[in-house]
Amino acid sequence: MRTSKTTRATKAFEKALATRPTGRCVLRLYVAGATDRSRQALLRVRKLCETELNGEYELEVIDVYQQPILARNGQIIATPTLVREYPRPMRRFIGNLSRTAGLIVGLDLETKGKGAV
Amino acid sequence: MKNNGPQSATPTARLPKCPTGIRGLDEITSGGLPRGRPTLVCGGAGCGKTLFAVEFLVRGAVQFGEPGVFMSFEETDAELKSNVASLGFDLAGLVRRNKIVLDHVHIERSEIQETGEYDLEGLFVRLNHAIDSIGARRVVLDTLEALFAGLPNEAILRAELRRLFRWLKDKGVTAVITAERGREQLTRHGLEEYVSDCVIVLDHRVNDQIATRHLRVVKYRGALHGTNEFPFLIGEEGLSVLPITSLGLNHKVSNARISTGIPRLDAMLGGRGFFRGSSILLTGTPGTGKTSVAAYFAQAAARRGDRVLFFSFEESPNQIIRNMRSIGLRLEPLVQRGCLRFHAARPTLCGLEMHLATMFREIAAFQPAVVIVDPITSLLAAGADFETKGMVTRLIDFLKGGQVTSLFTSLTQSGHALQQSEIAMSSLMDSWLLLQDFDGNGERNRVLYVLKARGMAHSNQVREFLISNRGIDLVDAYIGPSGVLTGASRVAQAAREKAETLTSQQEAARRKRELERKRATLEQQIAGMRSEYKTEEAELRRTDEQVGTRTRVLTAERTELARLRQADAIRAASRTPGKPKPKSKR
Missing domain, CATH: 3.40.50.300 (P-loop containing nucleotide triphosphate hydrolases)
Structure with a gap:
């Protein structure tokens, strides 16, 4: 009994690993005002999403100066911060996204992105 | 010139202080923490740093009407509320009444990836928002050093911390920043470098199996302060630093x-x-x-x-x-x-x-x-x-x-x-x-x-x-030649003395009695002599009487004889009244 259950669970897990999570990628970019750093971060994340995610994404840009309560709710300390809300687990990328390699790894884009980068 | 003296003296003498309300601490620091400046509170684990900070805020809100912001990097809001509730601080109530804002900053190292330049503007914005939302006058950052664990780039962090403390000063809030005690320096990450106005070290030592907490004001720029280590404790009503009273010698005295x-x-x-x-x-x-x-x-x-x-x-x-x-x-x-x-x-x-x-x-x-x-x-x-x-x-x-x-x-x-x-x-x-x-x-x-x-x-x-x-x-106690005598020996000594007194009293009485007897004897003798004398006297009188009588008898007899002999001389003599007549009748 136990062995058959275990094997079934293992199979399901392997299947889940093999398939990429479906659905759109939800991203939030928290910036602090219209600084150079904010602009760089925004441009880079847009470009990346277009090339790597083929438009399968939602990107929300939040200016913490205008909505400080969202900074609190989103547990933002550093700006700019890009938060991947979905798929889970949540990931935070702090900085102006000048090092895209880390971002691509972090966003699980490496399988698709190998050719592109 | 005239005005320069007092004016230059005033700012140094009157550094504005922010009373903590923590018993004893305000006495040591003669008034409290420096107002509008950050204070660093450092100490090892379990020293009461967080409690110090919470009490600073709660007392500020309750006693001094100064709302406060508590930014916690370690404990969540709920944890914090329940932890300090046991000490009688109604943090939840104060939060409801907009006296205190709690903001838990959650930093999960595993979630964070660094991808370039950044700053901590997010933290500033949150803090600013929290301060402005209730008009806070006091701020606590507990424990800021969690940032070092959460954020990889120390260079950025240090620059931002320096900016943060500057910003807090400009904001005019009195801030308490807690930090872990370091091995060779006051704090693990050298925060004392940024907070230069007031540094308080908390310590928890075990001596002979008894743990004692100590508080020391290491540094207090621009103010006199007690530099000693003062024991403090966490009681049912929060922290209290001893001494509660000042150590001056100016008690009022009573003559009663x-x-x-x-x-x-x-x-x-x-x-x-x-x-x-x-x-x-x-x-x-x-x-x-x-x-x-x-x-x-x-x-x-x-x-x-x-x-x-x-x-x-x-x-x-x-x-x-x-x-x-x-x-x-x-x-x-x-x-x-x-x-x-x-x-x-x-x-x-x-x-x-x-x-x-x-x-x-x-x-x-x-x-x-x-x-x-x-x-x-x-x-x-x-x-x-x-x-x-x-x-x-x-x-x-x-x-x-x-x-x-x-x-x-x-x-x-x-x-x-x-x-x-x-x-x-x-x-x-x-x-x-x-x-x-x-x-x-x-x-x-x-x-x-x-x-x-x-x-x-x-x-x-x-x-x-x-x-x-x-x-x-x-x-x-009996004090005599043999020293101080107490108890039975004192009683014995007293008895001895009593006996001696008694003896001498008896002696005196005996002498008195003897004298009495002597006197009695003497009196007796006197009485005897007197009676003897009286006897003799009586005898003498009797003899006298006898002599008288005899003389009279003799005289009478002679007269009679003379009468009988009819002597003239005697006749004249016998005309004396009485006698001759009856004799003549006879």
Whole structure:
């Protein structure tokens, strides 16, 4: 009994690993005002999403100066911060996204992105 | 020129302070933390950093009307609320009433990836928003160093922290930043480099199995502050730093005197007992009656209507009441009337300052006029020597400040009547009574001396101290050529003296009796002689009479004879009345 259950669970897990999570990628970019750093971060994340995610994404840009309560709710300390809300687990990328390699790894884009980068 | 003097003096003298409301700390820092500046509070794990910070905010909000922001990097809001609720801080209520804002900053290292340049503007925005939302005047960042664990780029972090402290100053909020104690520097990540105005170090040490917390103001720019390590403790009402009172010597003094409850002892102390508000040390070897004297004093004070607080560290209240009943003291009614309160605790129950704080709390709650600590030596065992002296100093200062008369009993070992610690302690005391045992003639006897009594003429003589079922009595000890005699030897000496007196009295009586007898004999002799004389006198008279009679008879006979012979001469003579006629008739 136990062995058959275990094997079934293992199979399901392997299947889940093999398939990429479906659905759109939800991203939030928290910036602090219209600084150079904010602009760089925004441009880079847009470009990346277009090339790597083929438009399968939602990107929300939040200016913490205008909505400080969202900074609190989103547990933002550093700006700019890009938060991947979905798929889970949540990931935070702090900085102006000048090092895209880390971002691509972090966003699980490496399988698709190998050719592109 | 004229105006320059005072103007230049004013800013240095009056650095604005922000009272913390933490008992004792405001006294040490003479007013509180520097207003509008950040203060660094550092210490190891479990030192009470967070509590310090919370109390700073809560007291600020409740007592001083200054709302505050608590930015926690470690504990969540809910954790924090429940943690401090046990200390009586209603954090949740204050948050509801917009007096305090809690903001938990959650940093999960595993979620974060660095991808380029950044700053901590997010943190600034949150803090700014929190401060502005309630008009906060106080800010706590607990523990900021969590950022170092969460964010990989230390260079950015340091630059941002420097900016943060600058920003806090510009914002004009009084901030408390807590940090972990480092190995070689005050904080693990060198935060003291940024916070240069005030640094407080908390410490938790274990000495002889007793843990003691200490607080030290390492640095306080632009203000005088106590630099010592002060013990502090976390009690039921939050932090309290000792001393509670200042260590200045400017107590008000009273000229009123209060009785010791033992008339003869009052007599030894200039006739009127102790000064009100003075401190009295009562030392003695075991079993010399220290507690009894203390209980007498307590009863006398309570009967006068003074409130008496009796700290007992050896006996339970019931035991004291029972034991004192055996010497004729009835303490129970006084306890019931609320004039006398006992507080009993084992000395080893907790550390010295915990005892001290408990005593302070009890004293503040009961407002006694007389405090008795029996014995103080039990407490002394709970701490190191220098600590205990400090503690006793604080206690005495506190009591004197409140014009509370205090009596401390102190146990000494036999043979060492004046122990080292007592000499240290005795200088703090106004009066010092010594109870001692005298060993001799197969018995032990108690004697009492007044070693010192500041400000009053006191007896320098030893008194024998008797405890009977009627109570305490002091009697003059016999002082003679053979030394001081007490107890049975005193009684024997008295008996001997009595016997001698009796003997001499008897001797005197005997002499008196003898004299009396002599006098009686003499009188008898006189009486005999007198009677002899009288006899002789009577004889003489009789002889005289006989002679007279005979003469008369002879005369008559001669006359008769003459008449018969009819002599003329005799006739003329016989014409005398009476006689011749009847004779003529015849």
